[in-house]
Amino acid sequence: MTPTPDAEELVEAAHVVRLPLVTRFRGVTEREAVLLHGPRGWGEFSPFLEYDDAEASAWLAAAIEAGWGEPAPVVRDSVPVNATLPTVPVDGIRSVLDRFGDVRTVKVKVADPRETLADDVARVREVRRILGPEGRIRVDANGGWSVDAAERAAHELARFDLEYLEQPCATVPELAELRDRLRDWQLPIAADESVRKASDPLEVARAGAADLLVVKVQPLGGVAAALRIVAEAGLPAVVSSAIDTSVGLAMGARLAAALPELDYDCGLGTAALLAADVTRETLRPVDGAIPVRDVEPDAELLRTHAAPPERTAWWHERLRRCAAVLASRD
Known part of the structure; x- marks a missing residue:
């Protein structure tokens, strides 16, 4: 398991976005996500809103692995x-x-x-x-x-x-x-x-x-x-x-x-x-x-689709809580 970065480091690396969908899916017409920029690349943290912190923390572990960990070897491109x-x-x-x-x-x-x-x-x-x-x-x-x-x-x-x-x-x-x-x-x-x-x-x-x-x-x-x-x-x-x-x-x-x-x-x-x-x-x-390739977000698109301030604050707090869950397991 990739060690969990400090929670404030994660918040500093976070870009919270809200993207429209072309059709209703799982009862929603927009999708919110947190993109984390680490030293190895970008990861995504986007557990559904109803998930508790224990379940959502696994999603954060995946984002940290993508941004801070070593990539797995692949057998197809x-x-x-x-x-x-x-x-x-x-x-x-x-x-x-x-x-x-x-x-x-x-x-x-x-x-x-x-x-x-x-x-x-x-x-x-x-x-x-x-x-x-x-x-x-x-x-x-x-x-x-x-x-x-x-x-x-x-x-x-x-x-x-x-x-x-x-x-x-x-x-x-x-x-x-x-x-x-x-x-x-x-x-x-x-x-x-x-x-x-x-x-x-x-x-x-x-x-x-x-x-x-x-x-x-x-x-x-x-x-x-x-x-x-x-x-x-x-x-x-x-x-x-x-x-x-x-x-x-x-x-x-x-x-x-x-x-x-x-x-x-x-x-x-x-x-x-x-x-x-x-x-x-x-x-x-x-x-x-x-x-199979890395994806580099576009700075202008991150700004265009940035979530409203109150939703960004909500995701930052969720990020901190899930990081605490992971840190306790580390």
């Missing part, structure tokens, strides 16, 4: 990525997917409590029509279904030839039960929240509750920590993001590039969902991939 489709109306799907360019894989968000299974089916049907038979579709429920509801949804959606179900249920026992029910369907289960939000990220592997892991560099505490989890779990992994700026996406790309094997397109194309970014060389997909 580009990473294939998927498009991510929020819960938009069917007639808006094409315009969202067009922002990602020529990708072969789409992750469709499902199980929104404001919608029905019929809405999810309609969205997946339209994505299959757009992609054609060779395209790859995965759906992400963010733990929003019960086991029975997930089984019904799987039966309804299986006709669209899904690549996998991502976090269909909330708990590890539910995932294990669903996986057992779907065994004859040969529909893989991917675990996301059961890895990144769990006190024991390896529980899902020990319980035989998933066929693959979805790993995110910030919530898992950095590239080195995520690589250890994947290695110990012994399951295939796909790297994803949380609507990061290009700085955060570069951190995710380095994780994906460091994995010995990468069998799935990664959820690192989400700069396409940003209406603005912190760099003029945004890490948006080109021919279905993003490069």
